[in-house]
Amino acid sequence: MIWDIAEQKSTIEGLDAEGRPDPAYAQALGLLRAPFGRRALAFAVDVGIWAVLALPLLIGAVPLVAKLATGAISPYGFLNHPDFLLAAVTAGVSTLLGVVYLVVQLILHGVKGVTIGKAATGIRSVNVRTLERPRVGAVFVRFVLLIASAIIPLLGPAFLLVSPTFDPEGRGRGLHDKATGVWLVDVRRGLNPYDQKRMRVARKVVKAEPTRGRSALPSLATPADPDAQPEYRPAGRVSAGVIGMARPHDARDRPAIGLATAAPAATPLEVQPGTPVLGGYREIVQGQEPTDAAALPTARDTESAPAGALGSDPAPDSVPEPPLAREPEPERAPEAERAPEPARAAVFGLVFDSGERIAIDGAVLLGRNPDTADHAGARAVALADDSRSLSKTHLLVRSVADGVEITDCGSTNGSGLIRAGTEYAVVAGTPILTTEGDSVRLGDRVAAVVRL
Structure with missing residues (x-):
């Protein structure tokens, strides 16, 4: 039996509907185009190193070849010239060093996305579709296009080197870059695409951006309207013992809460921690103005209230008693002896x-x-x-x-x-x-x- 195994193709992220690389995706990852000034400096460094390696050829062989070209010496005189051997050795050394330098540069550029000049100026080359290494073949074709532009002396290379400045995508890609799918990025101010760990993290952040929404929760604040009922009372209980399901009472028959005489506040009170407003009511002492929020009982006072005082109906035939004299607050236990605070709700x-x-x-x-x-x-x-x-x-x-x-x-x-x-x-x-x-x-x- 022949089994058909489906070939697994790797998915390339950051492509639009037409399969073209999306500049917005690269920008979201943190990749920035290499600035033109540093690109020119990197090119000058690479060419400068090649010129240094070519010095033996320029000093030892070029003068003798110039004499042959101008007719100062004949071909026989050229081959039998005393400096011919020196010229041949220097030309061979320079040629060998130049070839080795070119091969090393192409391999580094294709595998690591860097040349000596690009490494010195903080620039890396990547494949514009995959954002990975551009490969040796692509950078070799790019180099051949740059050399071929010299068919038109001066103007050809100058036009090719200036073409990145009018890239419509704003990525700074020249004609030779677009022909080979290469993109030069800045690793000093932006993300280094060859840092695999940071690239994985950046792709995950862009791909798995969660929806930051807020859930509507019931309000625990005391209502400003005295006749309004709280939306949610965690301490309330019904006869079945279910928390948060207290039966609302009639607004005209409010339960006794330990205040002998009370009247609605003229203005809403500002709720302060530790001083609950208790439904918007203020305590009234005969012949005096209503007290402010600081005079209201705290949560500690309400804990000693009789059953049914808060959040439930009063017991039948019960008569509200006048408020008792407040006992002096006991001394607080040292920090080491205090019970651990209950865990608060996660925010x-x-x-x-x-x-x-x-x-x-x-x-x-x-x-x-x-x-x-x-x-x-x-x-x-x-x-x-x-x-x-x-x-x-x-x-x-x-x-x-x-x-x-x-x-x-x-x-x-x-x-x-x-x-x-x-x-x-x-x-x-x-x-x-x-x-x-x-x-x-x-x-x-x-x-x-x-x-x-």
Whole structure:
């Protein structure tokens, strides 16, 4: 039996619907065209090195050949001239060095995308479609086109070298570049396409850009209207014991909350932490103006209220009692003896390139198999790592007020903060604050910081 095996073809990213390379994709990766000034300097360096290698030929052989060309000596005199042997040796040495130099330059250019001049000026050559090495054949044809332009002396090479300045795509590609599919990029100010790790990260960031949307959540704020009911009361209970499902009461029959006499506030009160407004009511003392928000009972006072005082109907036949005298506040326990604070709801999270979402509630330890021995209280989350680029314990992520704080745990391949298309290295052991819109790199994995 003959099995038909479908040939797997590699997909080239960054092509438009017609199969042409998209300049916007390369720009999103961080690739920048090489500036014309540095391109000219790189060309001058390459030609200068070749001129140095040709000095023996120019000094030892050219003068003797010039005499033969002008008729100062005959061909017989040329072959029997005392300097003929020296001229032959210098010409052979220069020719051999020039050929070796040309071969090395073509191989480096085709395999590494660099010549000596391009390396000195921070320029690399890539295939404009694949953004990978241009190959030796392409750069050789490019060199032949440059030499062939000398058929028209001066004007031909000058036109070919100036053609990158009127590229309609704005990539600075000349006629010889377009004929061979070569593009020269700047690695000093932009991304180095031969840095495989950073190219993988850049492609993942561009390809797997998550949707940063905000979910509509119920409001926990106290309503300004005294007759309005809160949208959501976590402490409310019904007879079935379901949290957050308290039965709303009638606005004309409000439950007793421990205030002997109360009247609606004339103006909405500003809600301050620790001083709940309690439905927009202020306490009234006979003969005095209403007190301000600072005089209202705090959350600690309302905890001692009888059952049914908050969020439920009052017990039948019950008569509201006058407020009791407030007892002096007990001394607070030292920091070491206090009970740990409950974990607050996660505000930020991470969305990985695989689509996995992790809510950051407190401290979260990320890695291939995180060990929480040195990070007490942290929650360990193991990540998939097909490329083996993650360390066992790679990154500590902590929720803070303004975003997510990341700390590299001395990982092998390091971590990075990607902001506005630029990656910044994260020093091991140094906390870095990230906000919504940033991305975090862990080895080869990328995660976007989003607000939940």
